[in-house]
Amino acid sequence: MTNRKQPQPRKKACQGCTTAKVRCDLEKPSCSRCRARGKQCRYCWGSVCSDGLDLGDPATLGNRSSLDESLSFQPILTGGSTATAEFLSPISGQASEILPIGPEPEATPTVDTGLDFNNIDLMPMTDAEEIRDRWLRTYLFSATGEATGEVPKLFSLFTVQFVTCVLRSYPGRLIENHDFPPFIHPLQLSNKPMPGTMANCISLVRMWMNRAAGSEGMILSTVKQEMETISRGDAIGDLEILCAFQAYLIYLITAYFFPIGNTSLVDESSLITIQNLAFRTAKAGFTCKAELSHMAPTWESWIIASSKRRTLLAMYLFTNVYNFDKGIPNFLSKELGSTLAPESKVMWEASDRLSWTKEYNRYLSKWEDGLLQLSELWQSPETGSEAKRKRIERWLQATDEFGMMLFAVCAHIHGC
Numbered sequence: 001m002t003n004r005k006q007p008q009p010r011k012k013a014c015q016g017c018t019t020a021k022v023r024c025d026l027e028k029p030s031c032s033r034c035r036a037r038g039k040q041c042r043y044c045w046g047s048v049c050s051d052g053l054d055l056g057d058p059a060t061l062g063n064r065s066s067l068d069e070s071l072s073f074q075p076i077l078t079g080g081s082t083a084t085a086e087f088l089s090p091i092s093g094q095a096s097e098i099l100p101i102g103p104e105p106e107a108t109p110t111v112d113t114g115l116d117f118n119n120i121d122l123m124p125m126t127d128a129e130e131i132r133d134r135w136l137r138t139y140l141f142s143a144t145g146e147a148t149g150e151v152p153k154l155f156s157l158f159t160v161q162f163v164t165c166v167l168r169s170y171p172g173r174l175i176e177n178h179d180f181p182p183f184i185h186p187l188q189l190s191n192k193p194m195p196g197t198m199a200n201c202i203s204l205v206r207m208w209m210n211r212a213a214g215s216e217g218m219i220l221s222t223v224k225q226e227m228e229t230i231s232r233g234d235a236i237g238d239l240e241i242l243c244a245f246q247a248y249l250i251y252l253i254t255a256y257f258f259p260i261g262n263t264s265l266v267d268e269s270s271l272i273t274i275q276n277l278a279f280r281t282a283k284a285g286f287t288c289k290a291e292l293s294h295m296a297p298t299w300e301s302w303i304i305a306s307s308k309r310r311t312l313l314a315m316y317l318f319t320n321v322y323n324f325d326k327g328i329p330n331f332l333s334k335e336l337g338s339t340l341a342p343e344s345k346v347m348w349e350a351s352d353r354l355s356w357t358k359e360y361n362r363y364l365s366k367w368e369d370g371l372l373q374l375s376e377l378w379q380s381p382e383t384g385s386e387a388k389r390k391r392i393e394r395w396l397q398a399t400d401e402f403g404m405m406l407f408a409v410c411a412h413i414h415g416c
Helices: 015-020 032-037 058-062 064-070 134-144 157-175 196-209 216-232 238-257 268-283 299-326 353-366 386-396 401-414
Strands: 043-045 048-050
Touching: 015 032, 157 196, 157 238, 157 299, 157 401, 196 216, 196 238, 216 238, 216 268, 238 268, 238 299, 268 299, 299 353, 299 401, 386 401
Parallel strands: none
Antiparallel strands: 043 048
């Protein structure tokens, strides 16, 4: 009988690309799609899975210990220190076990790596104090019943319920899908080591959401301590300031919508703290200098600027919900009127520099009449005009889920 050659098994896509039903480039140790989203890339062969290892190789399959090492996690660090690896691995209903650290595989050099966030070119906001002092308008009106030339915005119950449902989904994205809320850019955290404030935040939110019975006191104390550390911190650099702002906002969202017992970490003091963090973020700048000249900025500068703007808008939406629940009036955020609206979905999700550059140049060519500003989504004498509708429709054709949510809120309040 003639010996027939066994066909080589077809290489399988990683678990993330298989679940999403998209094409996988099969790169090791991590495919470009998982790397761009900051997700753990796992390749499975039969019933055995590993992180970025070629499981078609019999030598790999025979070395089970190397698989176990590659699946390990690193414990959290407290006090805003620098973290090196991933997160705690909580198991629902059980205490989290800290596994030993295994050697980290070397990343394959691609156009996605090598982002440099040390030279960000942003334009400082000259009137950033208006963001820091925003809470004064709300509480002065609440105390005196009058405000200087301003009328409170009317939020319907259904609008607040809509925003609440969206914000409540953000902590779950960190623990269930190994994803990020839409105000954290996936490549913002691509470089190692990850800023300690954000690494701790991801770990603590997972502990909070998957806590074991009896651990509530410890978790509350730890999160409160970390929030106090951030409030006292003196983070320098655009990335560090941004991560501190984002982490504090995630703590507030988690604690407010998923409270532990009768203890609340969200009060006037914590709201003043986050508005001070927003002030520091805006003061350092949340618009690229090139954007003001209708030119293409560096990719790194754009990532930081766009993430800052989105985080600022998410904070305003959260404080609007809080004020509504407490019977405190909300006012139009005039200080954000010139803020650029969230950009296109394709541009936000671009995973390499070349793709982003092409998309940004295409974006600029579509907006030769000026990039869309947030104030254009508010009520004005031009509301309903043909020119304004065309600009908004042009923006809606390309925006992502965050932009669509923002438009829905503005349309509910101001009309469209």
